[in-house]
Amino acid sequence: xxxxxxxxxxxxxxxxxxxxxxxxxxxxxxxxxxxxxxxxxxxxxxxxxxxxxxxxxxxxxxxxxxxxxxxxxxxxxxxxxxxxxxxxxxxxxxxxxxxxxxxxxxxxxxx
Amino acid sequence: xxxxxxxxxxxxxxxxxxxxxxxxxxxxxxxxxxxxxxxxxxxxxxxxxxxxxxxxxxxxxxxxxxxxxxxxxxxxxxxxxxxxxxxxxxxxxxxxxxxxxxxxxxxxxxxxxxxxxx
Numbered sequence: 001x002x003x004x005x006x007x008x009x010x011x012x013x014x015x016x017x018x019x020x021x022x023x024x025x026x027x028x029x030x031x032x033x034x035x036x037x038x039x040x041x042x043x044x045x046x047x048x049x050x051x052x053x054x055x056x057x058x059x060x061x062x063x064x065x066x067x068x069x070x071x072x073x074x075x076x077x078x079x080x081x082x083x084x085x086x087x088x089x090x091x092x093x094x095x096x097x098x099x100x101x102x103x104x105x106x107x108x109x110x111x
Numbered sequence: 112x113x114x115x116x117x118x119x120x121x122x123x124x125x126x127x128x129x130x131x132x133x134x135x136x137x138x139x140x141x142x143x144x145x146x147x148x149x150x151x152x153x154x155x156x157x158x159x160x161x162x163x164x165x166x167x168x169x170x171x172x173x174x175x176x177x178x179x180x181x182x183x184x185x186x187x188x189x190x191x192x193x194x195x196x197x198x199x200x201x202x203x204x205x206x207x208x209x210x211x212x213x214x215x216x217x218x219x220x221x222x223x224x225x226x227x228x229x
Contacts, residue, residue: 043204043206045220046218092215101155
């Protein structure tokens with residue numbers, strides 16, 4: 001079992017839709033959870049990070065962590081074509097150095 | 112924000128040659144940098160942790176003699192792929208953190224280097 005599981009998609013939505021991206025993780029010791037966005041042929045760009053359970057909002061993006069179910073979510077409101085990218089969830093393993101990534105979900109927002 | 116610069120962005124080399132990739136933290140000092148590898152449509156896999164002034168720590172299955180890492184200063188780490196073969200063709204991405212390893216700080220990534228070995 002992978003430590004962080006993520007459906008690779010692809011996910012295709014119309015512009016303006018609410019997008020829900022999800023991951024599950026297996027290690028109950030994980031405390032920090034991150035979402036990265038990666039455009040084609042580019043490095044990942046940090047979108048948001050959260051600590052433990054709860055929600056965090058930044059503009060159109062909301063990150064949510066439910067530690068009881070080991071579930072991580074990223075919501076994108078009013079999605080735009082420029083949001084088309086691969087979204088990677090990640091968590092720290094064994095201290096603060098080792099980042100474990102999900103497989104990434106490819107999102108396409110069409111006009 | 113924290114900026115990590117990686118160079119070159121792409122390189123093509125012949126089988127058997129060596130290739131050096133540079134990773135720089137532009138506006139912060141990084142005692143620790145990380146090298147990842149990403150195959151097409153797959154996620155990032157950590158290859159090694161680069162520590163300034165000491166030897167790198169390699170993940171299981173990564174050949175340290177093939178992937179030489181040097182972290183000579185607080186703003187520069189290099190990855191050298193030695194005696195490259197076509198199976199080494201991949202997307203290599205470095206990252207760095209702004210804080211120290213004893214507390215949390217998010218990782219920031221460079222834009223990657225696409226290596227093609229012919």
